[in-house]
Amino acid sequence: MTRLDENxxxxxVTINEKGLQNFKIHFNDAGEGEAVIMLHGxxxxxxxxxxxxxxxxxxxxxxxxxxxxxxPGFNKSxxxxxxxxxxxxxxxxxxxxxxxxxxxxxxLVGNSMGGATALxxxxxxxxxxxxxVLMGPGGLGPxxxxxxxxxxxxxxxxxxxxxxxxxxxKMLDVFVFDAANVTEELFEGxxxxxxxxxxxxxxxxxxxxxxxxxxxxxxxxxxxxEADTLIVWGRDDRFVPLDHGLKLLWQLKHANLHVFSKCGHxxxxxxxxxxxxxxxxxxRKGKELT
Numbered sequence: 001m002t003r004l005d006e007n008x009x010x011x012x013v014t015i016n017e018k019g020l021q022n023f024k025i026h027f028n029d030a031g032e033g034e035a036v037i038m039l040h041g042x043x044x045x046x047x048x049x050x051x052x053x054x055x056x057x058x059x060x061x062x063x064x065x066x067x068x069x070x071x072p073g074f075n076k077s078x079x080x081x082x083x084x085x086x087x088x089x090x091x092x093x094x095x096x097x098x099x100x101x102x103x104x105x106x107x108l109v110g111n112s113m114g115g116a117t118a119l120x121x122x123x124x125x126x127x128x129x130x131x132x133v134l135m136g137p138g139g140l141g142p143x144x145x146x147x148x149x150x151x152x153x154x155x156x157x158x159x160x161x162x163x164x165x166x167x168x169x170k171m172l173d174v175f176v177f178d179a180a181n182v183t184e185e186l187f188e189g190x191x192x193x194x195x196x197x198x199x200x201x202x203x204x205x206x207x208x209x210x211x212x213x214x215x216x217x218x219x220x221x222x223x224x225x226e227a228d229t230l231i232v233w234g235r236d237d238r239f240v241p242l243d244h245g246l247k248l249l250w251q252l253k254h255a256n257l258h259v260f261s262k263c264g265h266x267x268x269x270x271x272x273x274x275x276x277x278x279x280x281x282x283x284r285k286g287k288e289l290t
Contacts, residue, residue, distance in 0.1 A: 004030050004060065006049045009030045010076075011028065012024055012027075013025050013097060015097065015099075017093060019084065019092075020072060020089070020092065023093075025070065025077050025078075025093060025096070025097055026069075026075060026077045028049055028056070029066075030066050032063075034065065034283070034288065035130075036064045036066050036106065036108075037108050038067065038108075039114030039115070040111060041112030041114055041265075042112055042156070043159070043171065043175075043190075044193075044204075045075075045190035045192075046074055046075070046113075047068075047070050048068025048070050049068055050186065050190060051068075051114070051266075052109075054269055055272060055276055055279070058280065065103075067097070067106075071093065071117065072093050073200050073207070085139075085216045087138070090114075091123075092124070094108070094117065105130055107130035107131045107132070108122070108131075110133070110134055110135070110137060111135040111136060112265065114137075115134040115135060115138060115139070122225045123218065123225060130289050131227055131282065131286075132227045132228070133229075133283075134231050135266075136232075136239060136244075136245075136265050137248075138213075138216060140218075143241040150241060152171065152265060153239055155174060158171075159171050160204055160205050163194050163198070172187060174264065175266050176269065177236045222247075222248065223251055229254060231245050231249060231252075232257075232258050233258075233267070235259050235263060236263055236264050242259070245259070260274070
């Protein structure tokens, strides 16, 4: 079957939300059926497509409408400096995008920052939340076993401050368990996005100076989330510690945890086929979105 094309699925909407007035959001939109919104991580050059181009085809073929959103301040979405924690601002933009394209309720798939976005969305808009699939989500505070921030986050901020090809390679090498999985296409795509939107990097640093990563922590509120949740983690994640997966498993009411061995922060990339199977089966179980 012919693979979906990034350019052919590219769309824009303009939203008006707190802190995001007359704000342009870019997304890719493909397929029909129950909506699945896939939310990317917070590394320089990240985008919906670059995070999920190994997953979107499988979900569309399984009968879903799949939306890959570029979060505010990333890729083709408008630049922004935030005065509140990013997961909450991103969640507000997801709701506005859903309003704009006529989606009442959606499943959310989120990696890293995207996982923090999904958790915030589930708290703020529970009536519009289907199921959650979270891969190494951020926004969960300190670790019992690791000094924070972890190695990958340090390299991420190094790249934000000094956007060079060398620093990008160092960060991508620890995204994954095996650095050989970092393809030339992945590297050049991220680098081209960094080069095309340098204001996004400057704004991310400014935003973090105003609202530090510690402000993202929503751990005390996790018990209020009712959504069925699939937690996915790489045993060898060097960005977000595995014990955060156990924290989610303990505090969320309806959650299961799947841990991949020989896997870093990008389970959906390194173990794409198995991740796609797990996710599709999880979304099929239970009641349809209403």
